[in-house]
Amino acid sequence: MARSIFWISTVLCLAFLALPLLLVLPLAFNTSSFLTYPMEGFTFAWFGEVFGQPSWTKAIWNSVKVAAGAMALAVLIGGLAATGVTLTGRVLQMVLSALFVSPVVVPSIVVAVAFAYAFGRAGLSGSYASLVLAHAILGAPLVFLSVLTSLRGLDPDLDRAAASMGASRLHRFRHVTLPLAAPGFLAGALFAFITSFDEVVVALFLAAPESTTLPIALFSGLRDRLQPTIVVVALLLSLVSLLFLLAMGQMQKRGAAASRN
Amino acid sequence: MSFIEIQSVNKHYGAVQALYDVSLSIAKGEFVTLLGPSGSGKTTLLKILAGFDPVTSGTIRMAGRDITSVPPERRNFGLVFQGYALFPHMTVADNIAYPLKVRRRPRGEIAEQVRAMLDLVQLGKFANRKPQELSGGQQQRVALARALVFRPDLLLLDEPMSALDKKLRFDLQEELRDIHRRLGTTFINVTHDQEEAMHMSDSIAVMNHGQIEQFGPAFTLYRQPANRFVAGFVGKSNLLEGRIAQGRFQAGDIVLSLPGAAAEGRVALMLRPEDVELAQAPVEGGKAALPAEVVSATYTGDRAIYTAAVGPEARFLVYGSARTGLIPEGSRVHLAFDPQDCLLLR
Amino acid sequence: MLTSQKAHGGRLAAFLLLVLPLAVYILVYLVPLGGIVSLSVDNRGLSDRFPALRAAFAQGGAGTADGRAAALLQDLAGLDAKARGETARMLNQEISGFRSLLLDTGRDAATIAPTMAALVAFDPRWGDPTYWEVIERNIPALSLRNFQKVTGLKTGPDGGLTIAQGDDIYLRIMLRTLVIALQVTLLTLLIGYPLAYAIANGSRRLGTFILMVVLLSFWTSILVRTTAWVVLLQTNGLLNNLLLWLGVVSEPLQLIFNRFGTLVAMTHVLLPFAVIPMMNVMRTIPAAQNQASRSLGAGGVETFLRVYFPQSLRGVVVGGGTVFILALGFYVTPALVGGPGDQMLSYYIADFVRKTLNWGMASALSVLLLGGVLGLLAIYGSARWVMTRRKEGV
Known part of the structure; x- marks a missing residue:
């Protein structure tokens, strides 16, 4: 009996988790403009429409630009912060870590309002820079945690060994610590990119018509009219997530292989 | 009349066979140890006895009743796990009360038995601690109390000492043997530590490659090993591969006269290190003597351990007295032993 | 001499490394947050x-x-x-x-x-x-006027506080926010528990597969998953067509723009946040715990209730807490699949900014939301601190 409870509950819960996307995303290829089954035929026409419309292509391009900029900035401040706090004392480290991680727990609507007001007063409203700055703050905690985890995972004897051979602090950091913590930086960079690429609420408050990102375009599309192009965009965003997950998996596999050697 | 009867048990994990036609009879009240190196199948046999793994073929009987497919919770066997598997969210007393609670015993009886059990393992004042607040040895005793409180028909112990240090291990072995004597429950212990096995058990089943190599009391296993594996695994031994014909054993240049030996052909001659003496000159009194050279000499306090070379290939391990110091390395000596102490293994 | 020099070098290095991140955090993050706090009491x-x-x-x-x-x-x-x-x-x-x-x-x-x-x-x-x-x-x-309006509290002529009749609209919205967050939390725990259990205790293949689905879901944008529910639940959407085809209903049901749609979509979106902490805790429960319980005479169900479930509770609390805190501040999903009666606090914050540019009220509501979240975190943090202290303090 216990076994049947296990299987029934697992299958039902898994279906709830997986089916919505599995059912909806294929509709991107449906010839009909009605978003329902049975599918009438297979077509790439809606993809053509998305890539043919400047409003969509502009949004895709904006998203890539913003995510790339936010990622670079997040890696810089998150990486520096993580490396820096490892050198501080216990109490300071706790306080600083709480500060650097805190943007992930503040409700996004609250940061959105805060950014919108502050950037508005600073005359940055609607600019590409405001989006990059805001998304960098949202991505930095992920970089921070990821780098901090990989720095803490390092064997302290490696640094001591390098020191015993006469390497200076800077040299050790540059040639021993940094290469070993590189996977943490890389994972953090991916986290920061995907966070910015998928972000809606803050962008909703900051983006001007010409700096609209893909999620914002999708959000307004959804409120406007449901059509297959929306499912196409959803599919594209899911593909980016899938790629991200595959990249992470690949890195983990390589990391595991490296630590086994 | 045997109490636990294991008959022709085979166990496969997919394509891998873990047990080959294992049969074993255990008398009521006996303390039996399954001894073997890792991968020998001893833990598999224990899991099958406990009911966690089904057999591929064969039967297990207890007091004549077939229990092969009885689920673990209805076997009424106590089990002490390797990592103890104490429930971290319950106190020591609650852990010990658990088997009585699930048997719906009355409250008063539970409290009384738990107290008695805590006294037996001398943990009375730790009743309200959580298991993770106790030392390894104390945790082990809680696990033992929990597995015994419901008067199981059989107690299974899965390498119960492996996580403890050597000194503690010895004390707990004494204690376990004492508890066994007092309760009279049948115990089956699994270990790879032959000292532990010999210290506690009435009988030992030596396992290797999924088979039982020999089953008997410690003395028999040590003095009369059934084969080369048992001879090598239980205690230290010198094994000399050679041939025997008409009471004459020959291995390379070494020739020994073994009157009364019935075997003929290829054999291994086994000689325990403590049965050999290092003598400065050939000794009298019917002892055999082989000229040798001391290759290494080690002082361990209670004795001296020598390696002596006989000819170019054969090396002998010899335990000697260290009361008057060591015989220096490089000394020419004679290995003296009683031919009666030699055992020929096929 | 050598050690003090080293420590000094470490402090200098830490300072150099931390200057830039701290400057960015203060200017781009703390100052804006402080801005809305002061904005909420700004009466200029x-x-x-x-x-x-x-x-x-x-x-x-x-x-x-x-x-x-x-x-x-x-x-x-x-x-x-x-x-x-x-x-x-x-x-x-x-x-x-x-x-x-x-x-x-x-x-x-x-x-x-x-x-x-x-x-x-x-x-x-x-x-x-x-x-x-x-x-x-x-x-x-400086005045608490915005907060008085938000809570419906008024200073009476005698200086005492009273709740004005009909002015408790934001109190009711806060209550609604709490209720929705609580409902979503319970649903995610209910659906997430079996999944986490299967990942931790199922066969290797099953566990890896479910974990992949959970992670993929976790990293798929909230907006994309909400989109899927909009498509599924709309009046002539997949679910209604299926129900009509099966003959369960004779005309389409209203599944979206109401509480049902809000709860279903939010539960789906937040499910991974419940599963992952529960799974992490369940993975630390050794299989020997169940075996020990069985060998001591407890059946499968009793073993689960007495041994497994109590040990997995820590994960349930972390998962549930995470979902609750995230749900409190949710905006996108209710805005897209909820009706006017299902909007949460964040919707009204957005509304004040976008419709009437009333930054004061938006800030006051934001400060309340932020305070609620930080309060919950503080409770959680101190509970954890007490627990670890109790564990250490033998």
Whole structure:
């Protein structure tokens, strides 16, 4: 009996988790403009429409630009912060870590309002820079945690060994610590990119018509009219997530292989 | 009349066979140890006895009743796990009360038995601690109390000492043997530590490659090993591969006269290190003597351990007295032993 | 000597490394957050319009009745019609009737003699001290006016707090936010528990597969998953078509833009946040725990209830807490699949900014939401601290 409870509950819960996307995303290829089954035929026409419309292509391009900029900035401040706090004392480290991680727990609507007001007063409203700055703050905690985890995972004897051979602090950091913590930086960079690429609420408050990102375009599309192009965009965003997950998996596999050697 | 009867048990994990036609009879009240190196199948046999793994073929009987497919919770066997598997969210007393609670015993009886059990393992004042607040040895005793409180028909112990240090291990072995004597429950212990096995058990089943190599009391296993594996695994031994014909054993240049030996052909001659003496000159009194050279000499306090070379290939391990110091390395000596102490293994 | 030099070098390095991140965090993150906190109590919109009156009140008891009357008339005369309207509207929220009083007085401010007697003669209401008290309370540069409006609390004439009838709309929205967050939390735990259990205890293949699905879901944008539910739940969407086809219903059900749609979509979106912590805790429960319980005589169900479930509770608390905190601040999903009666606090925050540009109210609601979240985190943090202390403090 216990076994049947296990299987029934697992299958039902898994279906709830997986089916919505599995059912909806294929509709991107449906010839009909009605978003329902049975599918009438297979077509790439809606993809053509998305890539043919400047409003969509502009949004895709904006998203890539913003995510790339936010990622670079997040890696810089998150990486520096993580490396820096490892050198501080216990109490300071706790306080600083709480500060650097805190943007992930503040409700996004609250940061959105805060950014919108502050950037508005600073005359940055609607600019590409405001989006990059805001998304960098949202991505930095992920970089921070990821780098901090990989720095803490390092064997302290490696640094001591390098020191015993006469390497200076800077040299050790540059040639021993940094290469070993590189996977943490890389994972953090991916986290920061995907966070910015998928972000809606803050962008909703900051983006001007010409700096609209893909999620914002999708959000307004959804409120406007449901059509297959929306499912196409959803599919594209899911593909980016899938790629991200595959990249992470690949890195983990390589990391595991490296630590086994 | 045997109490636990294991008959022709085979166990496969997919394509891998873990047990080959294992049969074993255990008398009521006996303390039996399954001894073997890792991968020998001893833990598999224990899991099958406990009911966690089904057999591929064969039967297990207890007091004549077939229990092969009885689920673990209805076997009424106590089990002490390797990592103890104490429930971290319950106190020591609650852990010990658990088997009585699930048997719906009355409250008063539970409290009384738990107290008695805590006294037996001398943990009375730790009743309200959580298991993770106790030392390894104390945790082990809680696990033992929990597995015994419901008067199981059989107690299974899965390498119960492996996580403890050597000194503690010895004390707990004494204690376990004492508890066994007092309760009279049948115990089956699994270990790879032959000292532990010999210290506690009435009988030992030596396992290797999924088979039982020999089953008997410690003395028999040590003095009369059934084969080369048992001879090598239980205690230290010198094994000399050679041939025997008409009471004459020959291995390379070494020739020994073994009157009364019935075997003929290829054999291994086994000689325990403590049965050999290092003598400065050939000794009298019917002892055999082989000229040798001391290759290494080690002082361990209670004795001296020598390696002596006989000819170019054969090396002998010899335990000697260290009361008057060591015989220096490089000394020419004679290995003296009683031919009666030699055992020929096929 | 050597060690102190080393420590000094470490502090310098830490300082150099931390300067930039700290500067960015302070300028781009802490200052904006502090901005909305101060914005929520910022009353300069009103107070700047009464410079003379503020000066008069600042003199304390020395300010004579005539002095106050003169200051009021001076301030009102300085306002144009638009500013006068706004001021009147804001003060009218405090006490009804103030609007006409202020507008009338303001229009004729230049013609009234600067004495209290003249003012009362113009409109006898100025003789009533209540109106003066309202002004005095509402013209400081800092005020809790926004919070009073948000909570529906009003300072009565005697200075005590009362909840004004019909003004508790934001209290009801906060209550609704809490209820929805709680419902979503329970649903995610209910659906997430079996999944986490299967990942931790199923066969290797099954566990890896489910974990992949959970992670993929976790990293797929909230918006994309909400999109899927919009497509599924709409009136002529997949689910309704399926139900019609099966003959379960004869006409499409209203599945979206109501509480049902909100709960289903939010549960789906937040499910991974519940599964992952539960799974992490369950993975630390050794299989020997279940075996031990079985060998001690407990059946499968009893083993689960007495041994497994209590040990997995830690994960349930972390997962549930995470989902609850995230749900409190949710915006995108309810905005897209909820009806007017299912909108949560964040919706109204957004509304104030986007529709009326009322930054004060948006900030006050934001501060309350942020305070709630930080409060919950503080409770959780101190609970954990107490637990670890108890574990260590043998």
